[in-house]
């Protein structure tokens with residue numbers, strides 16, 4: 001492992017932009033393209049937002065972010081001790097959402113899967129959720 | 143940050159900075175207020191100066207599309223960044239709104 005950071009922050013929506021700023025600064029040494037940078041920031045934003053709005057909902061708790069660089073690959077683990085996901089396969093289907101106000105698209109996991117190389121979800125109801133994202137940076141470089 | 147202008151019965155919504163879950167609700171309210179106050183027939187989102195958007199933005203676009211549809215109007219979006227374009231294509235939004243490279247194209251499409 002070349003580098004690793006761990007942070008935790010309260011499940012407040014203003015911390016979504018904080019999480020994006022942290023991951024952008026952390027992967028900057030890998031010299032990502034603007035598109036790769038935007039891809040990673042978007043995926044992290046989706047995972048962190050899910051912990052805040054679904055994991056903790058109206059409750060308050062910590063969101064944990066563990067970021068590593070190994071060679072040219074970044075791994076980001078976003079973890080919460082929130083309510084957990086009963087059916088992970090269903091949750092990851094495009095357009096699936098448990099939100100009922102009609103303003104969520106149910107695309108968060110699909111976005112993560114499209115913008116990253118791998119997405120792994122572990123969850124236990126009543127215990128919490130752990131999302132592991134990886135992406136190799138510079139794949140299209142000569 | 144959001145700015146509004148009206149041209150030829152088209153409401154142009156220019157968003158700068160970030161669209162995420164944190165600011166989605168306020169953005170939605172501001173846009174809906176404008177739509178109800180101005181007598182507009184079309185809506186153009188100008189995202190050419192937007193720094194960041196995640197799936198919270200998709201919810202906003204689909205919601206405004208539905209609102210404009212009830213008024214008999216159309217929606218177009220100006221997009222310049224590849225990640226944002228991928229996000230819109232992924233969500234199927236391009237099937238209901240026009241995705242354009244420039245504001246002049248969007249004004250013609252909406």
Ligand SMILES: Nc1ncnc2c1ncn2[C@@H]1O[C@H](COP(=O)(O)OP(=O)(O)OP(=O)(O)O)[C@@H](O)[C@H]1O
Nearest residue numbers: 050051054055091097098104105106107108109197
């Ligand atoms: N950390 C989490 N804790 C508990 N439930 C979660 C968590 N992450 C996701 N979920 C569940 O999985 C569903 C799908 O998540 P996804 O991010 O794909 O869509 P969404 O958050 O509902 O909508 P969008 O991300 O488009 O705003 C959520 O509606 C929620 O029920």
Ligand SMILES: [Mg+2]
Nearest residue numbers: 046050108109
């Ligand atoms: Mg989500």
